[in-house]
Amino acid sequence: MFDLDAAITDWRMQLANRSMATEQIDELDTHLRDAVDSLTEQGFASPEEAFWLARRRLGEPQELVPEYHKVDGALVAKRRMLWMMLGFLAGGAVATALGGLAATGVSLAAAGGWSGSVSGLISVLVLGAGWLVIFMWGTRMLEPGRWPAWNARSGWAIAAGLLLITLMGQALSFANSLWLPRMMTAETYGHSLMWTTLGAQVIRVNLLLAVVIAVGVLSGALRGSSRPTSTAS
Amino acid sequence: MISKELIAASTKPMVLSVLARGESYGYAIIQQVRELSGGKLEWSEGMLYPVLHRLERDKLITSRWQTSESGRKRKYYRLTAGGTRAMRRERQQWLAVHDSLVAVWGAAHV
Numbered sequence: 001m002f003d004l005d006a007a008i009t010d011w012r013m014q015l016a017n018r019s020m021a022t023e024q025i026d027e028l029d030t031h032l033r034d035a036v037d038s039l040t041e042q043g044f045a046s047p048e049e050a051f052w053l054a055r056r057r058l059g060e061p062q063e064l065v066p067e068y069h070k071v072d073g074a075l076v077a078k079r080r081m082l083w084m085m086l087g088f089l090a091g092g093a094v095a096t097a098l099g100g101l102a103a104t105g106v107s108l109a110a111a112g113g114w115s116g117s118v119s120g121l122i123s124v125l126v127l128g129a130g131w132l133v134i135f136m137w138g139t140r141m142l143e144p145g146r147w148p149a150w151n152a153r154s155g156w157a158i159a160a161g162l163l164l165i166t167l168m169g170q171a172l173s174f175a176n177s178l179w180l181p182r183m184m185t186a187e188t189y190g191h192s193l194m195w196t197t198l199g200a201q202v203i204r205v206n207l208l209l210a211v212v213i214a215v216g217v218l219s220g221a222l223r224g225s226s227r228p229t230s231t232a233s
Numbered sequence: 234m235i236s237k238e239l240i241a242a243s244t245k246p247m248v249l250s251v252l253a254r255g256e257s258y259g260y261a262i263i264q265q266v267r268e269l270s271g272g273k274l275e276w277s278e279g280m281l282y283p284v285l286h287r288l289e290r291d292k293l294i295t296s297r298w299q300t301s302e303s304g305r306k307r308k309y310y311r312l313t314a315g316g317t318r319a320m321r322r323e324r325q326q327w328l329a330v331h332d333s334l335v336a337v338w339g340a341a342h343v
Contacts, residue, residue, distance in 0.1 A: 023308075024282070024286065026306060026308075027259060027282060027308045028279075028282060030258075030259075030260070030305055030306060030307055030308070031259050031260045031278070031282075033305060034260040034305070035260065035278075057277070057278050057279075058278045058279045059277060059278070059279030059280070063279065064279045064282075067279065067280065067282075067283040068282075068283045068286060070283070071283050071286050071287040071290065
């Protein structure tokens, strides 16, 4: 049994995968439904035939999207640049927050009477686990349909969220750096700091690189054929 | 059958002129052009929307979303003051081309 809504949803997805804006997709969606209605009302076609005919008349997604991009090529490039910068900023915010958590890990371990090296290693583990969780969550959220639709408030919400995360991380780091040297000997503090610094580097560079490559190879994204191709049933 | 190039060139004045008659949306604009041209101007439908998008970016038209009685959300376009001026300029130019052609043909007694 042909499901018009499902077919249209699938078609919308193909447009969205080619980075067409939601508002433009909505407009084409209405056009398609108007055309289907008009074709079926005249009795020329079943809903399924009407859908395929209307879709053809409108143009296949691979022809349609470049026409829009011709109009605002510079805008598309700018938007990609903004997303890259947003990723960079989000990475910074997450790093700050996890740094704060890792420092808290050192404080708690030190308060429990562990040596500087052990405290430092614990903070490294906290950092590693934190990045892994963020990364897993991030890859899952990349699947289509996971994010709520973008609206006028989304940009502000993201900015506020990043700022909040950064401030929290900084507050944690600050509190710990006030508190730690007062409760540890200089030697213990030095030991823990050495592990934390080295560990943070290893995790932010080596571990993340390894995870990105592993996930990339496993999912096929690095082999260049990552675009999901779906067909309407 | 009108050539592709001529259709492409006339899209902008056609859209502006249809909208000069009143606010409208993509699907209705296509229907109207088809009727007014007696079926001679057959647009590939997808072509219209990037054109509307460009005209809106150039501030010749503005748009608003409105929900119809059937509950369908439609994007309605109308001319801006700049769009009206652009439409008049286009009309002068097209009429100039038209008049010249007619004059030449008239002289040749076609």
